[in-house]
Amino acid sequence: MAATHPKVTNEIREVFLKDGVVKIPGAISAKWLQAIADMADKELSEPGEWVTDTNPGATENRLFTSRYRWKTDPLVNGYVHDSGVAHMAAALMNSNTTRLYFDHLLVKEPHTEAPTPWHQDIPYWPFLGKQICSAWVSVSGLTVDESSLEFVRGSHEWGSYFAPEAFDGAKNWTSDFEGEPAPDVAAARDEYDIVGFDVQPGDAIFFSAWILHGAPGNAGTKRRAALSTRWLGDDVTWYPHPGSDPTVTDDDTSVESGEYPGDDKHFPLVYSV
Ligand SMILES: O=C(O)CCC(=O)C(=O)O
Numbered sequence: 001m002a003a004t005h006p007k008v009t010n011e012i013r014e015v016f017l018k019d020g021v022v023k024i025p026g027a028i029s030a031k032w033l034q035a036i037a038d039m040a041d042k043e044l045s046e047p048g049e050w051v052t053d054t055n056p057g058a059t060e061n062r063l064f065t066s067r068y069r070w071k072t073d074p075l076v077n078g079y080v081h082d083s084g085v086a087h088m089a090a091a092l093m094n095s096n097t098t099r100l101y102f103d104h105l106l107v108k109e110p111h112t113e114a115p116t117p118w119h120q121d122i123p124y125w126p127f128l129g130k131q132i133c134s135a136w137v138s139v140s141g142l143t144v145d146e147s148s149l150e151f152v153r154g155s156h157e158w159g160s161y162f163a164p165e166a167f168d169g170a171k172n173w174t175s176d177f178e179g180e181p182a183p184d185v186a187a188a189r190d191e192y193d194i195v196g197f198d199v200q201p202g203d204a205i206f207f208s209a210w211i212l213h214g215a216p217g218n219a220g221t222k223r224r225a226a227l228s229t230r231w232l233g234d235d236v237t238w239y240p241h242p243g244s245d246p247t248v249t250d251d252d253t254s255v256e257s258g259e260y261p262g263d264d265k266h267f268p269l270v271y272s273v
Contacts, residue, residue, distance in 0.1 A: 003090035003097075003273050016092045016133075020156030020211035023197045024088060027204035028137050032083045035075045037139045040107050040225035048072065050247055052167060054114055062109040065167060068102045068247040076103050076227075085135045085204065085229055086271035092206050093131040095233030099267040101125065101132075102247055104228040108147050108218035116147075117165060118185040118214035120155075121230070123177070124164040125209065126244040127261065131233025132209040137202075138226040144196040146220035149205055149213055152185060153193040156210035164243045174243035185212060232267060236260065 007024050016022040043066045047053070055062035070076045080086065086098045108114070121134065142148040162182035164174060185192050192212075197205050207213060209230070218224045238261045240250040253263045261267045 001096075001273065002094040003087060003271065005084075005088050005091035008088055008091035013092055013094070016206060017094075019151075019153045019195070021151045021153070021195070021205065021207035021213070022092070023199065024204050024206065025200065026202045027088060028083055028085065028202050030202065032079050033137070033139050033201055035079055036105075036137065036227045037225060039069075039073065039075045039227065040105060040139070040223070042073070042075075043069070043105055044107065058109065060109050060111045061113060062107075063112050063114040063167070064107040064109075065105060067104040069105070070100060070103050079103075079227070080229060081270055085137075086231060088204070089133055089135055089206060089231035090233065090271050090273070093133055093231075093233040095131045095235075096273045097234055097269060098271045099232040099236075099261065099269050101127070101230035101232050101267060102245075104230065106226045106228060108224040110218060110221045110223065112147070112218040112224075115186070115217050116167060116215040117182070118152075118212055119165065119182050120160065120162050120212055121209040123161050123179070123243060124245050125230070126238060126240040126248070126250075127232060127236050128239040129233065129236035130208075130210075131235045132231065133206055133233075134209065134228045134230050136205045136207070136226055136228045138199050138224065139201070140222060140224070141198075141200045142220075142224060143198045144216065146222070147215045147218040147224045148197055148199050149207075149215050150194055150196040151207060152212040153195045155212040156208035177241075177243035182212060185214065232261060
């Protein structure tokens with residue numbers, strides 16, 4: 001029997017499976033929002049190994065991201081294990097288990113012009129499977145104009161696998177990926193079924209790794225700090241390929257291509273029914 005969770009009603013699960021995205025109001029408690037805010041402060045002053053930063057040191061117009069911190073930052077590890085997010089992800093995906101792939105902090109300081117380009121997550125990741133999702137949680141309430149997320153509803157079912165590109169606009173993510181780039185959704189918004197989510201503190205947006213999504217820059221006057229955690233369900237298999245995120249590579253894990261990633265050192269089992 002797959003996981004259940006009191007906040008994941010049948011209706012919420014059906015929306016997630018059909019649209020590829022759903023917002024769960026009040027999913028995350030204030031304690032963990034504070035932890036994410038603290039994490040952002042700490043990361044900005046002592047950046048980790050896997051960082052992008054469009055404007056180092058600036059307090060405005062700066063897109064800063066840092067990922068794969070769960071092994072070294074107790075705040076991230078605590079959130080991963082104790083906030084309930086892994087359990088909700090399992091219940092949404094109809095999975096018995098969830099393993100963590102990685103955590104991803106995404107900060108846009110006030111007046112950050114850089115949008116998050118429209119993209120799918122799955123081509124960046126060395127996995128295949130339908131039961132892969134993210135849980136995106138903002139420290140503060142946000143409108144889409146303040147850089148909350150937008151999605152092309154249902155695009156997780158298109159069967160597409162678009163080429164990954166760098167978030168900061170640099171053409172340096174990969175040069176050897178074979179495949180078409182993601183469509184320029186921003187240039188033809190009327191042609192897509194776009195759904196955006198304004199969020200209140202504590203809301204979590206869960207979305208499939210296959211869905212097209214993006215976010216505008218931050219036109220607001222407050223920092224936008226969000227933590228996205230990436231979750232692997234029962235049907236996931238290891239699929240290293242050109243363009244895969246280099247945080248965990250084939251050399252790091254004993255998992256063979258096509259196998260379930262049962263590697264507790266790199267992809268810890270966080271929830272199990
Ligand atoms: O926070 C953002 O701007 C982008 C988030 C995103 O693309 C993700 O979590 O996969």
